[in-house]
Amino acid sequence: MAAVHESRRRSGPTVVRGSTRPTSRDVAQAAGVSQAAVSLVLGDKWRGRVSEPTAERVRQAAHDLGYRPNLAARNLRLGHTRTVLLVVPALTTEFFAGVYTGAARVAAAHGFGVVLYPSPEGIGPARDPFASARAALDGVIASSMAADALTAIRGDQLPLVMLDSDPEGSLGTTTVNLDIADAARQIAEHLLALGHRRFLHLAADVASWTFDVRARELAARLAAVPGTELRTVRAPLSIEGAQAATAGALAAAGPRPTALVCDDDKLAAGAYKALRRLGLRVPDDLSVTGLDDLALATAIDPELTTVRLDAELFGERGMRALLAVLDGRTPEAGDIPVQLVVRGSTAPVR
Incomplete structure (x- = not known):
């Protein structure tokens, strides 16, 4: 018998109405299982402990109810927030928007969120956006053009990946550079x-x-x-x-x-x-x-x-490097290649 009590009844999900914010207890009641089973299924730890039909019933009940796990409470228990801060200069061009897009794409695939923090003055010091960055973040990715902002947010005391930064004198654990x-x-x-x-x-x-x-x-x-x-x-x-x-x-x-x-x-x-x-x-x-x-x-x-310059790839590589640092792995080495694009503004000397 499975270690977790899977079912109180074997009928299909019963949607519980009347709650503006459904709880795991509501999901358990709708699916006819214990709250422990709901926690295992929605935490993706059910294999070998809950049957496939039961897991599907829990997922369907959660979907029907519009239930979302309380990630903040779970992360406090685990000791991390799965949140990364991306520090960039003020968003005066689309380049750093591309960096964010690439970083966020990789982060989402690994269950992380990315908070974008443009330095208010564009380049230079910035106010701390958090009461304590170390309490609110798992790591930081920062452009060297906004490096002074790291002092304000104490980002240099966290796992840190620097973008466009001198590998020999970087504040970060590692650097990711375009060539x-x-x-x-x-x-x-x-x-x-x-x-x-x-x-x-x-x-x-x-x-x-x-x-x-x-x-x-x-x-x-x-x-x-x-x-x-x-x-x-x-x-x-x-x-x-x-x-x-x-x-x-x-x-x-x-x-x-x-x-x-x-x-x-x-x-x-x-x-x-x-x-x-x-x-x-x-x-x-x-x-x-x-x-x-x-x-x-x-x-x-x-x-x-x-x-x-491939801004999205730059962001992707930065996020992968930070994930490697958090996992204790060695980040990918080598600068990102760049490509000359010849258009009408250059011509032979007359």
Whole structure:
């Protein structure tokens, strides 16, 4: 005989009415089983202890009643919440929405929920969204662009996966990175092959490892080719800031660059506005590149040559890495590949 009393009666489920929030006792009564059997079935621990027909009867009764287990109470008993915090900069582009989508998809498949926490100021410190993050969360996934927020939420005291972060100096237990160095190399190779030798780098004015890598790899690749010139101007991560920085750089004395390398697509859109107001044409007078491949890249004219970063895969890998850390396993190694997408904003030097 099964260890759990399966049935008080063998008839089909009887739906209990009159309760606005059904309990496990209601499910047990409707299915004709004990509450222990309901707990085993809905906790997916019934095999070998409850028969298949009984398990199906419990599931059907729970469905008919609209019953949902009290996960909060169960998780308090187990000592975890199965909740992960994803810390990102302010959601000013769809990139981090894609990161969330990928992370949430993997989390849901493993019975976890993901709370998205955009830093209120975009980049920098943030208020603690919980009375105690350690009491409310099982782990944290955080972008290096919002790393300062971790101090406020005490996220660095939890299992932590850092995205776009220096593996040698990360706060996290592990890091997950896109191959940003290769992105910069692919852009440089493309422009060099078109004959460009005078470059302007429109760099994001953000203290972040990912932007440091872009600048370093671009400079290293161009320096390996005799006769190249590289100037750098910094701009806030906004269209207006990029427009002003580009206009100022092109007004400076000296030969005009033939290629403008932007740290992301939003900066490139700002550069487009500056070039048009100066009477310069893309790509006839200057070739322009971005990085991210946002929807914006195909909304501007000509469409932008940029590097595609798979945001959803980035989020998936981040969540898988955190699950591995929580399980005591070694996360998957290796950076996520990126892909140059050539469009109308780049052309051979005239």
